[in-house]
Amino acid sequence: MSTHVICLPGGVAPAAQRYSPLKSTLHRRAELHLKDHELYGGESAPADYSVEMELAAVDRFADSLGLERFHLLGYSGGGFLSLAFAGTRPQRLLSLALFEPAMIPGQRGPEEQAAMDYLNAQLDGLQGPAFMAAFVRAQLKPGVQPPPPPSQLTPGMEKRPAGIAAMMGAFLAYSFDRDLLRACEFPVYLGYGDLSHDYEAVQAAVLARLFADIRIQRFAGVHHFVPPEQIYTPIHAQALEDLWARASAAQLALQK
Template sequence: MSDWPQVICIPGSVAPAALRYGPLMNHVGDDAEFHLKDLEVYRESAPPADYSIEEEVEALDRFADSKSLDSFHLVAYSGGGFISLAFGGIHRQRVISLSLFEPARIPGELTDEESAFFSELESKLRGLQGDQFMAMFVREQVKAGVQLSPPTGPVSPEMRKRPAGIAALVRAFPEFHFDRNDLRSCAFPVFYAYGDLSHEEQAVKAGILARLFPDIRVQRFAGIHHFVPPEMIYTSEYARSLLEHWRRAEQSAR
């Protein structure tokens, strides 16, 4: 095992890994070595017709091999959280710890409460494209009354891929076959964080995972939601929590 934590970071469907995790890397500094892994759904200019979560899980496995990492800490946000939960259930021997901020969804059969939320979200997104799609996607995932900042500046070519990529992920989530009970045998510790301004569905997912993982810590952060800038999520406080999480996991893994 390395002298410092080896950490693979997977972003969500909006910001690429370098942008998503830049603030976290700045706060952690030399106390960990980071390996950034972007989503396969954005590898080409448009998502492949046969895109699947299996593709993301297999790509993450290959990425770890390419870095000569037999085991590692996994950090994920939003859609990357779904992929990381799937990876952890399938390749649990490779994961030293898992750290999630508001995973987009939990793999496997949905509870009635989850199903109601996602059915409504998919219904509202159906038929929308471009800016209209993004506006609805964002609006539906924060609490009522939360003020959202409008986008600033021109839209980059990379960001123009996002609506199609998000739609591909939303379609791929229910197609991925997964038994949630597989998470019960995961020995690695889990850190689950969410913002108190995000939709209540985030707290629902925290409760579900707390009943599945044998070792999980849940923390709610005040004044933030799913779409605040990364620096508002990955603060020095958040970085300290992760460093403590990684150190405890490495001691347990020895």
């Protein structure tokens, strides 16, 4: 039975860059299908950009691959979208894997809201490189040095500040009932780094209360913006393979 995984990136690096180390580590033991965001399909964000636009695009992408059910993997903004997809289309998922979702859909608790207010305050009025620098700093623990800015921009990266702002706006506007996550029966995996802002630990605690079957793993010396190969290490890849194997075994048992 082939392992088919749809992979959603964050709002900065495209899917091919984000998941290249994971593809190399897995070495064809799983079929990773990389799905970039609709947000960056044109010269600027669509005027009617929304979370549902992205979710519908994942549906179409899976259909184009002939996948009725699949494993879903999301990083950062892709993690938010993966959670929204899981809650609204649980029948399509065999498992859900996340690394530091940008936020959790639905009504936020006081600690979550305080973190969002802090991020918004840091970004207020900023654009371009100043926006990106503040966006990175706000998601690291105090005292953690942010990575240096790239010496030259990858094509398309000039869209990222405006795109991230549009994505955050869509996430905040999205109406979602977190009880939908409580009803999910598939296994879930969450990874986060110990150098990221404490908000990640808050989110981990929230997700632990929402999902009945979740494994949470904290990675030492890692934060949200380390290079992809420092996130999707062999240890991380093995945790994902364990998740997919367990989910596939459960699916086979149901078919007997």
